[in-house]
Amino acid sequence: MSQAPDSAAHAASTAPEAFDAAFDGQAPPLRLAVIGAGPAGLALALLAARYLPHAQVSLFDARPLERDVSGDPRTLALSLGSMQLLQRLRVWPAAQAQPIREVHVSQAPPTLSSPWFGPSGEPEVRISAAEQAVPQLGAVLAYGQLVAPLQAAWQQASALEPRRLVSRFGQAVDGLKQDRPDEIDAGIAERFDLAVVAEGGVFSEQARKSLTRDYRQNAWVGTVTLAPDSPVGVAYERFTRRGPLALLPLPDRDGQRRAALVWCQPQDEDEVEGLSDAQRLAVIQQQLPDRVGRLLGISPLKCFPLGLNAERTLVEGRRIRIGNAAQTLHPVAGQGLNLGLRDAFALVEALRRDPQVDQALRRVEWQRAPDRWATILTTDFLARTFAWRWPGLPAARGLGLAALQAMPPLKRALAGQMMFGRR
Structure with missing residues (x-):
């Protein structure tokens, strides 16, 4: 995963060795990257901060921290x-x-x-x-009335545990690289065990996924x-x-x-x-x-x-997509964000129950499939009937x-x- 060059100094202050030392003799630590600080990404980061005490969570977003989101009227x-x-x-x-x-x-x-x-x-x-x-x-x-308290809660949590919960606002992620089967490359600065892509966007601005229908x-x-x-x-x-x-x-x-x-x-x-x-x-x-x-x-x-713009699967190696990053839907059913929040909860719950990341990801893929595909297919059918x-x-x-x-x-x-x- 490549990131802005100015993140190297920040990464040095959160050195993996310091994080590992805090969990010496306990469950192996999990280095988790959350990409996107919208409602789904922030909710996932907060869930991980609370229920995965062995996880170091880094939250990336291209938006500068000082940009006020509270007035967003969406x-x-x-x-x-x-x-x-x-x-x-x-x-x-x-x-x-x-x-x-x-x-x-x-x-x-x-x-x-x-x-x-x-x-x-x-x-x-x-x-x-x-x-x-x-x-x-x-x-x-x-939108702003939800994102603002989510972001404030994350900032409060990261201020209490700055080595474990790391804010990377103003740092765009250019891409993800699957370096080895058991790690995700984060450039020179650091590596992550799991990357969660939660950047959504609107249909007209997204790269096309496996399943798409205009x-x-x-x-x-x-x-x-x-x-x-x-x-x-x-x-x-x-x-x-x-x-x-x-x-x-x-x-x-x-x-x-x-x-x-x-x-x-x-x-x-x-x-x-x-x-x-x-x-x-x-x-x-x-x-x-x-x-x-x-x-x-x-x-x-x-x-x-x-x-419709959806991936066939949520998981690809050590990368998982949630919310609009996994499926952008017609608004006829109004379920886009709700689906993303359920994705986030299921992922954290699976990682809490099973420290083996690959097994936890398989659990999430299997568990989320019925809800995800029922929503995708129903929404797609209703949308097409109007044409x-x-x-x-x-x-x-x-x-x-x-x-x-x-x-x-x-x-x-x-x-x-x-x-x-x-x-």
């Missing part, structure tokens, strides 16, 4: 399981997060309509925290302001002819009710850029169910091309939603998958 939707993991690390910013009390998935006309489908006559699935006997299904917050869809993201009488804590996903449209509840700001918007459009029919704010609001309002309430305003929108123009497809999708709503065991299974992944 929206994250976290499941209940992800919340519980962050609460265990004592970094969950409850005051900045909006709980999700209910998820409402429906399909916009044209589709079948029937009084059997619910009060609106449209096919829909409603999952509530109350019926699942949990306090909330998940939460929504801004959906030829754009996601327009921003925020909308809702009427004061709009339901609180409800996440909406609306299947439209052109693609999914989602509203995720956000904490009120200045007394205004808000929601994060994810509006997917096929690239060859995308006219969003040419619309005024009033026109955008009118189009979105027309596509949403009445229960959402009235939209009062909309922020400037950013556009991101969408695609299909088969006769009867909207009706079939609507009947599927109605069947889920009518069968409590199936709905409970779906809710469990949303909250905790496949277990």
